[in-house]
Amino acid sequence: xxxxxxxxxxxxxxxxxxxxxxxxxxxxxxxxxxxxxxxxxxxxxxxxxxxxxxxxxxxxxxxxxxxxxxxxxxxxxxxxxxxxxxxxxxxxxxxxxxxxxxxxxxxxxxxxxxxxxxxxxxxxxxxxxxxxxxxxxxxxxxxxxxxxxxxxxxxxxxxxxxxxx
Numbered sequence: 662x663x664x665x666x667x668x669x670x671x672x673x674x675x676x677x678x679x680x681x682x683x684x685x686x687x688x689x690x691x692x693x694x695x696x697x698x699x700x701x702x703x704x705x706x707x708x709x710x711x712x713x714x715x716x717x718x719x720x721x722x723x724x725x726x727x728x729x730x731x732x733x734x735x736x737x738x739x740x741x742x743x744x745x746x747x748x749x750x751x752x753x754x755x756x757x758x759x760x761x762x763x764x765x766x767x768x769x770x771x772x773x774x775x776x777x778x779x780x781x782x783x784x785x786x787x788x789x790x791x792x793x794x795x796x797x798x799x800x801x802x803x804x805x806x807x808x809x810x811x812x813x814x815x816x817x818x819x820x821x822x823x824x825x826x
Contacts, residue, residue, distance in 0.1 A: 667760075669767040672712070672719030672731065677705035680731045683752055691811050692789045693750055695818075720771075722751070722764040729755045730764040734772060737782065744772050746783040749792065761795040769799065773825045780824055787817035796821055 684690045687701040698707060712719050712733070722730030730751040737745040746768055751761045772778040783801065785792050786809070801821040809818045 666725045667763060668723050669764070669771065670721050670723060672721050672733075674705075674709045676721045676728050676731065677708040679728045679752075680750065681705055681708060683750055685753075688812065692786050692792075694748060695784075695786075695809065695811065697748075717747075719748075720768070722760070722767065724755070724760070728752075729760055732764065732768055734768065734776070741776075742779040744776055744778040744781055746781060749783070756791065761792070762798055765795060765799045769823065769825065779826050780822055782820065782822040785819050785821060786811075787819055793819065799823070 681703055684693060684702065690698075690701045690703075698711070711717075717733040717735045719733045720731065721728045722732075730749075732749040733747045734744050735747060737743060746765075749761075749765070751764065769781060772781050781801075782804075783796065785796060787793065801823045803819055804822050805820040807818050807820070809816045
């Protein structure tokens, strides 16, 4: 794969159809969004409506002209030194090839250079070992845990962060 063809760009509303197509079952959907969407499945319109308030910066990770991943960046509080990653996902057909790590590296670079963030945080469920491994390989460290009830089960939520200083 030619690495020059791997890019990060601003999300476009027509990307939503691709991203929601990756959410094939409710279990994976809840690992991705927890309770940020009330109902499964969501539509492209649902995704675009959530992003329309301007509180998040959504991105598309592309291989050539194809959207292969997606995430958002938002400010979790009034402190503009910290940003939070969310809705992180890579096309399931592209997993296992290092694209998730590359996408997170792009996100960290964007946060440091464009938003002047000093810290990036995120939450991940323990039952999502691929994502957990990816975040750790990018330098995120665990800072706390909590229990989250989802789909009638108790899921361990792991809070992670990385310093950009």
